[in-house]
Amino acid sequence: MSANRLSPRIAAIAPSATLKVDGKAKALKAEGRPVISYAAGEPDFATPAHVIDAALEAVRDPKNHKYTANTGLPELREAIAAKTARDSGLEVPVNRIIVTNGGKQAVFESINAIVGEGDEVLLPTPAWTSYPEVIKLAGGTTVEVFAGADQGYKVTVEQLEAARTPATKAMLFVSPSNPTGAVYTAEETRAIGEWALANNVWVIADEIYQNLTYGGVKATSIVEAVPALADSCILVNGVAKSFAMTGWRVGWMVAPEDVIAGAANLQSHLTSNVNNIAQRAALAALTGPMEPIEEFRVAFDRRRKLMVEELSQVPGFRVPTPEGAFYVYADVTELLGKEYDGKQINTSLELADYILDKVEVAIVPGEAFGPSGYVRLSYALGDEQLVEGVRRIRDLFS
Ligand code: PMP
DSSP: OOTTSSOHHHHTOOOOTTHHHHHHHHHHHHTTOOOEEOOOOSOOSOOOHHHHHHHHHHHHOGGGGSOOOTTOOHHHHHHHHHHHHHHHOOOOOGGGEEEESHHHHHHHHHHHHHOOTTOEEEEEESOOTHHHHHHHHTTOEEEEEEOOGGGTTOOOHHHHHHHOOTTEEEEEEESSOTTTOOOOOHHHHHHHHHHHHHTTOEEEEEOTTTTOBOTTOOOOOHHHHOGGGGGGEEEEEESTTTTTOGGGOOEEEEOOHHHHHHHHHHHHHHTOSOOHHHHHHHHHHHHSOSHHHHHHHHHHHHHHHHHHHHHTTSTTOBOOOOOBTTEEEEEOGGGSSEEETTEEEOSHHHHHHHHHHHHOEEOEEGGGTSSSSEEEEEOOSOHHHHHHHHHHHHHHHO
8 A cells, every 4th residue: 555545634643642541441431341531521511401492493493404604693603792792802793703613623724724834833731632733734833832730831921932933923822721721810811912912923812611710710811911912813712611512513713804704715615604503502502591501610610629639639649720621630740750560650641541451540641732741630520430530549559
């Protein structure tokens, strides 16, 4: 078989580093093993009932059975404009909004709209796995800017400036962050926004966890902190995380008009309009009662505290308290470079594998998000399981 069966671009996409542990966890579960998994990147709650009702109504309406506008239903774009004004402090007309198949497609279109061959994109890490792959597909180069547990997993302007070159086109800004749960303060956000503005660096702000913050912390939108950034900033968002709607696949991007026009061209050849039933459901989510969403947030907050409390008692786990999203990111460097059961463990990938083998608990190694030495645990699971899994890990290292 010829070596170039696949195109170079597709052949260069890295398989997800989470797959190894995840695949093994699923295989063990299928064998009936009592695996506890902290690997999920989605809420464990059901979608709120009023959203489901709206979808049921929508499916019976023939107008939803046809193609609709590529950029999204006008009513939904209006609702997104209202949400953006409320939560991100940015007033935009609907022609600065496109509805996408999940936040993921919004990330893809955002990067592809502005990043080309030779462009560098600053990526504060640890970061979600998809960004570097999409940057690579667009022909750009990812420049990682790492922030460890000692700095609360938040990069500084000094670090960004040190990584900047004449080729720097854009940066990712993700607050609250997946995988760390870190939330930048309003001042930190403003400092980064001002630096980006002063240096002509585009900001792609992924705000998908914006409504999931705890303990009175608020995630300030970078465009609210620095309004002048509106012409060189793209906001990515969606209903997946805060409305427990990961499977519905509705996200969006908010950007300057020319960027939206470019993204709309791309989307028109890729997927066209997002499923109308899902768009109607998202409309109900954005315009309906917010109580169910607040209930999710309160439950996550309780689990967050429980998780940090339990995990802090595991020898070798350093656990900064996350202020957003639904992940805890533990620094496990102390556990590495040692022998366990006669076998040397040097990386968090090996550690995650060992934990799964020994106590049937699945966690995602830091290699999926940046340097080795860390593990991500999602607390989007029931209290009992949550405590039981951490106890198993604690017993293993005690
Ligand atoms: N951004 C971040 C930071 C995420 O964690 C995710 C989901 N894991 C997404 C975007 C994509 O979300 P969606 O399900 O809406 O595609």
